[in-house]
Amino acid sequence: MAELITVKSKEEYKAVIIGVKQRKSIDYSMDELEGLAIARGVTVLEKTVQTVNKINQSTYLGKGKIEELKLMVEALDCNLVIANDELSGIQTRNLEDALKVQVIDRTILILDIFAERATTLEGKLQVELAQLEHRLTRLTGKGIAMSNPGAGIGTRGPGEKKLEVDRRHITKRIYDIKKELKEADKTRRTKRKKAEKAGLPLVSLVGYTNSGKSAIMNRILMMTGKEDKIVFEEDLLFATLDTSKRLIKAKDNRDFLLTDTVGFVSKLPHPLVKAFRATLEEASQSDLILVVVDGASSYQDFHLEVTEEVLRELSLSHKERLTVFNKEDLFKEDLEVKGKDNIAVSARTGFNFDKLLGEITERLYRDELIADLLIPFERGDILSYLMKHNRVMYIKHTEKGTELKVAVKEEEYKKLKEFYR
Ligand SMILES: Nc1nc2c(ncn2[C@@H]2O[C@H](COP(=O)(O)OP(=O)(O)OP(=O)(O)O)[C@@H](O)[C@H]2O)c(=O)[nH]1
Ligand SMILES: [Mg+2]
Known part of the structure; x- marks a missing residue:
């Protein structure tokens, strides 16, 4: 519609x-x-x-x-x-x-x-909901514009009776969609719970539309041997509408989950921000936010402002972040990217991606080491302690005991010496 x-x-x-x-x-x-x-x-x-x-x-x-x-x-x-x-x-x-x-x-x-x-059912419903809500405000405001949904351009103003019918019809549809979305939301939460159990940190790519979020995701996937998992990228505003999440196999077992999100734009219609809040909620669970900026654009300050605004609206301003100035291959000469939380990269050429991955994992696993352990059965106390307090990346019960890959603090690492595998 x-x-x-x-x-x-x-x-x-x-x-x-x-x-x-x-x-x-x-x-x-x-x-x-x-x-x-x-x-x-x-x-x-x-x-x-x-x-x-x-x-x-x-x-x-x-x-x-x-x-x-x-x-x-x-x-x-x-x-x-x-x-x-x-x-x-x-x-x-x-x-x-x-x-x-x-x-x-x-x-x-x-x-x-x-x-x-x-493309997904949920995405479609969210957009339809936003459209209907927008339409409804215009109807009540004695507006015209809509009569038969999808009936073509410039459809002239409907009569009062038609308006009433439309209003009722829209209200009913809004109700149904909201119900359906609630269900979908539940399913997603359950799925997310499962992911949390996997204990992996989550990183979100956010930023202005067309800045190269999906391209960065793809470059990282290619670097880590997951070419088959690449996502859609295109020189278009709003190429990505449905968030996708991928497992990134990084060095030293410092694996993490990476999500690509819908791009931002100024004056993003409020019903849409609302509608996509659920989808972007994933970002609110993240341990690190990568704010992607098109460093080749003359409007990058503006883009950053817009991004900041949306992040604020989503209550994400306080999250730890790394600002990624992308498209380094097209930078204007006077652009200097400085500061420890800023990095210049090019998803096209791969420039600085090793560094980017390092910066990401460094932040996620700060002061942490990955211990590869074999815990004998009689030390169930240690196993349950680690399961409760630490990020467990791998667990397998074998005849000899429990094999465990877990992120631990440096001092803990030393104490676990006898269990190294
Ligand atoms: N020259 C150059 N082009 C790039 C680079 N990174 C991405 N692009 C291009 O920029 C365009 C947008 O890239 P996407 O990855 O789709 O951007 P996005 O941020 O995901 O955009 P939305 O999903 O629409 O929000 C595509 O045509 C990419 O090929 C880069 O480092 N250099
Ligand atoms: Mg995209």
């Missing part, structure tokens, strides 16, 4: 992007919006910005600007206008009436991309 149009629609979209500037420059977010439109397969013909003191509550842009835009839309023969801010139902209707083409906002565009990309 994509709102822009049905996802499979073959219609070609040619768009003008509009924005209003109040105080701060919006160049960046306009470019970002263009990137989003391209990711959705829309051809962007023009971008235009109006500087205002206050956004017009009923028409978004001022009267003169709308006239100018109307001419532009006609001259370019475009069939879509995309606004950089979230539009109310009224703003959308008034703009559509004036311009005679479909008008959508950033939120609808992002939701539409997500709808197109989601």
